[in-house]
Amino acid sequence: MRAAYASAFDADNPLAALTVGDRPEPTHPQDDWVTVRVRASSLNHHDLWSLRGVGLTADQLPMILGCDAVGTDPDGNEVVIYPVVPTPGDPRGVSILSEHYQGTFAELVAVPRMNLLPLPDGLSATDAACLPTAWLTAWRMLTTKGRVADGESVLVQGAGGGVATAAVALGVALGKRVYATSRDAAKRERITELGATALEPGARLPERVDVVIETVGAATFDHSLKSAAPMARIVVSGATAGHEPAVNLRRVFAMQLEILGTSMGTPDELAELLAFCAEHEVRPVVDRVVPFSGIAEAFARLHSGEVFGKVVIDHIA
Structure with a gap:
């Protein structure tokens, strides 16, 4: 499957450590995990820090990047992925996708079923992908x-x-x-x-x-x-x-x-945020939406410091 991943670390030029290419389809580390087909994702500065080597070690490479995503679960439901997952061995007890487990910048991502929240009516996949x-x-x-x-x-x-x-x-x-x-x-x-x-x-x-x-x-x-x-x-x-x-x-x-x-939030808080945005017609501030084929340019845009709001990846366009 196509994916964007860290293939190396480069503290001075993180874009040089990004590779876009084929990776194996995800496996399930536990029985309660499922595979989600990704429709949209969004970039965070965490992705650039990962390319610099912050929070990752060389033996974890290659690591598919990306924390946020909206997709379709095995039952055909449109879902928002809560990106914090239990992680044995991590001193925090948890990690976010792309730290210990492969991330969302791919066609498919494996996550615990309990991390899936329904996509509310009225929120597009590209908007909801900005939220988690x-x-x-x-x-x-x-x-x-x-x-x-x-x-x-x-x-x-x-x-x-x-x-x-x-x-x-x-x-x-x-x-x-x-x-x-x-x-x-x-x-x-x-x-x-x-x-x-x-x-x-x-x-x-x-x-x-x-x-x-x-x-x-x-x-x-x-x-x-x-x-x-x-x-x-x-x-x-x-x-x-x-x-x-x-x-x-x-x-x-x-x-x-x-x-x-503080850091991140809970699944209940994400559910509250999704409901608030849907009910009050609040939409994320989006700098730009790019197709997956342009993900390298999306990283460059984020790295430039000129971004205002979120850079979103449309995996279907």
Whole structure:
């Protein structure tokens, strides 16, 4: 079957480690696993990190990449794949597809049957394929961890990437006052179109916010602290610009701030997100949809840093 996979590691040029070609059809590591025929998938920065060798070892190669997908199960049902799977031997007890088990950038993928959720009416396969990683992470950051409530406000640092842009769109859909930062003027214009107030990094906000969505790290963390209202929640799911920020602890305890870490979400939270998007007609921010034959170009687009929203692969086109 055709697949896109890591055939090597290259920390400096991850695109050089990507191969598109034939791979064997998946096998089932346990009896409760099934094979899903993939209709659509989407890229995450996790895929680029895998090509750099982060989270993988050489003896795991070749590894089919991809965490997110929508497809058809053996009974003909359209399903969304929850990508977190139990993984004996992993210190976390779980992994996401493409870490220990082959990923979704292929014609077929094997997953536990319990990881399949129905594709809701009104959501296309290409839209739903954006949700299980980046959008689920943003949903959990806002709701379960951020506990965003009526009348509250949100700051999203570094909007443009998958999680941050999802947080902007979901925050607006939840009826919150959303502020978002970006270094890129064109991306700030896109943020405004989503219904948020766009600001340059480090800019003074019109108000202190109740929830901060932090995926950037050291480059923005001091601004996140200074922008937080008393008893605000600063939710962290990434550190793309440094993982060791200087933290003013006096501000943390004087303002009674919560700094909360999170990653991904649960199957129930993905079901809530799918239902919310279907009911409120929320659609993912999509940078572009490309056919599987163009997956190498899709990786290059993500690697360029110019992407706004998700890059989606249509496996049928």
